[in-house]
Amino acid sequence: QVRLQESGPGLVKPSGTLSLTCAVSGGSIIANNWWSWVRQTPGKGLEWIGEIFHGGSTNYNPSLQSRVTISLDMSKNQFSLNLTSVTAADTAVYYCATGGIRGRPGDWGQGTLVTVSS
Amino acid sequence: EVVLTQSPGTLSLSPGERATLSCRASQRVATSYIAWFQQKPGQAPRVLIYGSSYRASGTPDRFSGGGSGTDFTLTISGLEPEDFAVYFCQYYGSSPITFGAGTKVEIK
Numbered sequence: 244q245v246r247l248q249e250s251g252p253g254l255v256k257p258s259g260t261l262s263l264t265c266a267v268s269g270g271s272i273i274a275n276n277w278w279s280w281v282r283q284t285p286g287k288g289l290e291w292i293g294e295i296f297h298g299g300s301t302n303y304n305p306s307l308q309s310r311v312t313i314s315l316d317m318s319k320n321q322f323s324l325n326l327t328s329v330t331a332a333d334t335a336v337y338y339c340a341t342g343g344i345r346g347r348p349g350d351w352g353q354g355t356l357v358t359v360s361s
Numbered sequence: 362e363v364v365l366t367q368s369p370g371t372l373s374l375s376p377g378e379r380a381t382l383s384c385r386a387s388q389r390v391a392t393s394y395i396a397w398f399q400q401k402p403g404q405a406p407r408v409l410i411y412g413s414s415y416r417a418s419g420t421p422d423r424f425s426g427g428g429s430g431t432d433f434t435l436t437i438s439g440l441e442p443e444d445f446a447v448y449f450c451q452y453y454g455s456s457p458i459t460f461g462a463g464t465k466v467e468i469k
Contacts, residue, residue: 291458
């Protein structure tokens with residue numbers, strides 16, 4: 244069982260870029276195949292943002308694809324999320340997780356609240 | 362995109378009672394890619410069931426999943442105090458991965 248820990252700014256200005264990192268411990272990032280980002284809001288519920296494979300290929304939710312980049316840093320055993328041109332609608336609790344498309348869902352981080360506000 | 366509709370929105374039951382939660386998909390989906398999560402206040406969702414009916418590590422055997430086609434269920438055979446929470450279904454067979462809106466199981 245791996246442990247996941249999200250980190251990053253809790254406040255981002257409108258039109259700015261949201262950047263989060265997920266540190267993986269208790270296992271190697273190359274040992275698991277799928278690494279995902281999911282966000283949750285009271286209004287829209289749970290929304291899958293995208294995934295990255297240990298080989299580096301990615302899949303993104305079409306609703307966010309134009310603004311999202313997920314990357315992997317094997318040297319630090321972590322993966323990251325960048326979401327550009329944010330608005331108040333991007334205010335949410337952001338989770339990193341194992342699992343993805345056709346990949347068994349697994350462990351989640353505790354989540355981090357990101358607020359978009361000036 | 363597969364839309365998942367969960368019912369009921371809220372289930373009011375007493376400890377020891379049986380809970381049956383429903384998740385309906387907007388199109389036929391492979392049973393291999395339905396999961397169920399439990400979420401308690403202030404916590405991240407935790408996977409209970411994957412592949413429609415396989416218990417994740419640490420999931421008590423009072424939890425069972427089933428169904429096929431468009432209709433899937435999560436059954437809790439006898440509610441324990443720690444089971445009162447919100448439950449979500451998930452489809453992870455294609456992009457985008459989608460979640461249902463959740464069923465809240467509350468103490469009656």
